[in-house]
Amino acid sequence: MRLINTIKLSLVLIGCLSTQIAAKDYFVEDQQAFNDIAANLLAGDKVILKNGTWSDFEILLQGQGTKNAPITLTAETHGSVILSGQSNLRLAGQYLEVSGLVFKGGYTPSSAVIEFRRDKKELAYHSRVTNVVIDNYNNPDKRESDYWVALYGQHNRFDHSHLVGKRNKGVTVAVRLNTPQSQQNHHRIDNNYFGYRPTFGSNGGETLRIGTSHYSLTDSYTLVENNYFERTNGEVEIISVKSGKNTLKNNVFYEARGTLTLRHGNGNLIEENVFIGNGVDHTGGIRVINKDQIVKNNYLEGLTGYRFGSGFTVMNGVPNSSINRYHQVENATIENNTFVNVRHIQLAAGSDAERSAVPINSTMSNNLIVNQSGNQPFTTFDDVTGLVLSNNAANTNVLDELAYGVEKQDIKLKKAKNGLFYPVSKKLNVGVKRDLKVLQKEEVGVSWYPKTPALTAFDSGKTINVKAGADALLNAIENANTGDVLVLAPGQYDISKLVKINKTLTIKAKKEGQSKLTFQRSTLFEIHDGGSLKIDGLSISGENAPDAIGNSVVRTQKWGMIENYRFEMTNTEINALDINHSFHFFVTGKGAMADTVVLNNNTFNEITGDVLRLNTEIEDLGVYNAEYVTVTGNSFKNVKGSLVKLYRGGSDESTFGPHFEMKNNTLNNVGLGKRNKEKASIYVHGVQVTNIENNEFTNSAPIVVEHTVGEPITKVLKNTFKETPAPSVKELRVEGPHTAILENNNVINEGQ
Known part of the structure; x- marks a missing residue:
């Protein structure tokens, strides 16, 4: 028997040795040279691409490597092979590995920049893409959707890579479960730098998605660990988990607008992640939906988000929900998390006539909640007795219905070496573990490509x-x-x-x-x-x-x-925009998106059109043209159109804005022109946050506010309306009275 085993071992060693001897290194100088060898690569072969810019290069790396002898493709020098124009990368086969490439100066001609498959039938298994960069590699048509990385097959890894500036529609990294060969996949996504993703202005801006609603009751077993998400602001879901049995561990979310959302699928583990908001608008944490979710040992600090984007959210579900709606929260475990200056913790969120299934058989225990403002963070929207609280500690009183499970204490915090706040008293044994390792930005991505400001x-x-x-x-x-x-x-x-x-x-x-x-x-x-x-x-x-x-x-x-883009104007005079009709001050093109539009301390006189025309997205698909519009301390006189027309149509709930703030302005004879179809001095449709305060309107058209979706926050306060109608607020999709706050306004109509 010993002799037989020795012979078998010898044969294995000889096989490995022969594979290594047969393996070849190919130094490839152009696309034709690559195509000449691409179909015949064997285990252990190594393809080296010559330094330089390769334009319109669609790479297909295929073959059957082995664990000890993968087929590899790499750059002559990491970072010095640039894929530009319409280039992409596909992998198909076993044990393939790619490294060192940079995609910039173009966009993919297919559905993904990097794709772990050749086509629907030929997928990648046990393959790896590492140390690559995708930098602003966007389709010029913003509404044309693609992925930057699409994982198919099983046992694949995407790691130590740098992805920044995705601006067109589509998920940055997607795990696809659309065939049995891609389910229970055990993929690994780790040690990547996910840089700035600007606000997209509609649905379709997730940074990472695992599965889709159609396959959400399927398990994925994807591991997402040690990734750094910096200002990934695309939409309300930074990560959208839509499958089961995934682990998301030790990731950092830095000033990232949106949340890690357990949107579909059951039995996911969310642990040891760090969320640092620094008070930035709409920074969020974790949103819990579905069954058997475990959320433990996470640290959340300085988060301002609310509603579906809040610091922590437990959703209501839909009774007998279809697969693509909201399944009831059941058997959730939420324990040993730390919330420091998290503005909103929302329970049974989304409760309405459809989402009426409250959380059940769930627990929230051993959590630390400290708000230095003194404001308690909890909001309940429905019956939460099915979410049992125990041994939680807070520095404020909480809602009476939750007080049984949250003890108010005098809690002093001190920052530890890992940069996180912990109670000074070590007797207070709640919240995140004291030896939690916090990932640093310098530890992820590639070492040879800069992480420049957004x-x-x-x-x-x-x-x-x-x-x-x-x-x-x-x-x-x-x-x-x-x-x-x-x-x-x-x-x-x-x-x-x-x-x-x-x-x-x-x-x-x-x-x-x-x-x-x-x-x-x-x-x-x-x-x-x-x-x-x-x-x-x-x-x-x-x-x-x-x-x-x-x-x-x-x-x-x-x-x-x-x-x-951004536009700001201050201390400026605008005159004589009246040489013909419809002479506007500012006009957005279709598809354009402003991060900010700011008018401060300017004077506008004699305008036959609108001042701010931000209303080209009229298809009612949840798309809009500006995230923040701020108008303060200006004077507007003889403007036939509106001061602002800001439009966001549709019923999508995945965006943050638009936001409109208007304070301390004077308007005289604004909005009364016959071509002003809205017949409004201010026209805001579907705007999520509106604050109109301390303005004086004289002989002008009214403010017109139209609510379309979600829970908009509209405040019209302390304004004076002389010979100007009172504001009009309409609910276009929700029955009942409007939800706006109109207080302390003074309407003076002397002619009546």
């Missing part, structure tokens, strides 16, 4: 003085670097060309009001991808604009913007 701040570059005159200004704009400030000398600037803004730029007057800009084209400034514009202290007149309909001072690219 946005260039205004006024962060050089200050450049510009002599009076159009040519001097145009040359300065052309030669400026992003972040620069152009300071205009006093004088006249009559611009004969459309000025394209494709960088972050500030244009300001050296002496406020003494630099006058006029323009001879249909618009003065047009914002393109990469562009953000700040205007300060100028005087802008439409007196030299064409005698045509539909002029504007600022507009975005008319169609096809993929990058979000």
Whole structure:
């Protein structure tokens, strides 16, 4: 018997040795050379791509490697092989490994940039993609959906990679369970850097999704660990778990708007994750839905989100729910989590006529809840007796119905070496474990590619003085670097060309009001991808604009913007936008998305159109044109259109905004033009957060607010309406009285 075993072992060793001897290294200099060898790669073969830019290169790595002799494809130097144009990568077979590539300067021609399959029949197994970068590799049509990474098959790994700047529709990384060969897959997604994903402005902006609702009762067994999510703001679900038996462990979410959502599927484990919000709007934590979920030893701090994006949410379900709606929370275990300055913990959230199945057979124990503001964070929306609380500690009183399971204590916190807050008293044995390892950003992704800031701040570059005159200004704009400030000398600037803004730029007057800009084209400034514009202290007149309909001072690219932008204007005079009708100040193109639009301390006189026209997404698909619109301290006089038209249609619940704030403005004769179809001085449709306060309206059209979905927060407070109708608020989708708060407004109609 010993002799037979020795012979078998010898044969195995000889087989391994022969495989290693037969393996080849291929140094590939062009696509044809790769295609010549691609179909005949054997276990142990290594393909090395020559440094340089490879355009329109669709790579298919296929073959049957082994555990000890995988087939590999790598860059000559990691980071020096650039896949641009319409390039992608597919893997099909066993034990394949790819590393060192960078995708930028283009977009995938297929459904994914990296795909662990050749087609529906040929998948990848026991394969790995590591140390790759995908940087702003976006389809120019923002609404065209694709994945950056799509995992199929089983036992695959995506790790130590850097993904930043996904701007078109579609999940950044998706685990697909659409065939039996991709279920119970045991994939591993680890040690990746997920960088900035801007607010998408509709559904379809998740960073990671595991499964889909159709296969959500199937188990995936995917492990997601040691990943860093920084400002992944696409939509309300940063991670959408839509399958069962997954583990999400030791991930960090830094200033990330949205939540880790257990949207579908049962029996998932969420542990030792860290959520740091730093008070940023809509930063969230964990949302619990479905059966047998375990949420333990997670640390959540400085989170401001509410409703479905709150710091912690336990949802109501739908009785006998269809597979794509909300299954009841049952047998959830929520224990040993720490909540520090988490503004909202919401239980039985989403309760309504449809979502009436309250949480049952669930526990919430040994959690630490500290709010230094002194405000207790809990909100209950339905019966929560099926969620039993025990041995939780808080520094505030909580709701009476929860007080039986939350003890108020005098809790002093101290920051530990791992950067987290713990009770000074070690006798208080609740909350996250004291030796929790906190992942650092430097530990993830690749070492050879920088993790640069998401946005260039205004006024962060050089200050450049510009002599009076159009040519001097145009040359300065052309030669400026992003972040620069152009300071205009006093004088006249009559611009004969459309000025394209494709960088972050500030244009300001050296002496406020003494630099006058006029323009001879249909618009003065047009914002393109990469562009953000700040205007300060100028005087802008439409007196030299064409005698045509539909002029504007600022507009975005008319169609096809993929990058979000910012626009700010302060201390500026806008006059004579009246050479013909429908002369607007600011007009958004279709598909354009503003992170911020800010008007502060400006004067607007004689305008035949609208001031802010942010209403091109009229298909009612939950899409909109601006996240934050802020109007403070301005004067508007003789504006025939509306001050703002801000529109978000549809019934989608996955977005944060729009947000509209308007304070301390004066409006005189605004909104009364015959072409103002909305017949409103302010028209906001489907806006999620509206705050209109301390403004004075004189002889103007009314405020018109239309609620469409969710639980919008609308406040109209302390305004004066002289010869102006009172505000109008309508609920377009929900029966009953409107939910807006209208208080301390003064309506003065002397003619009545």
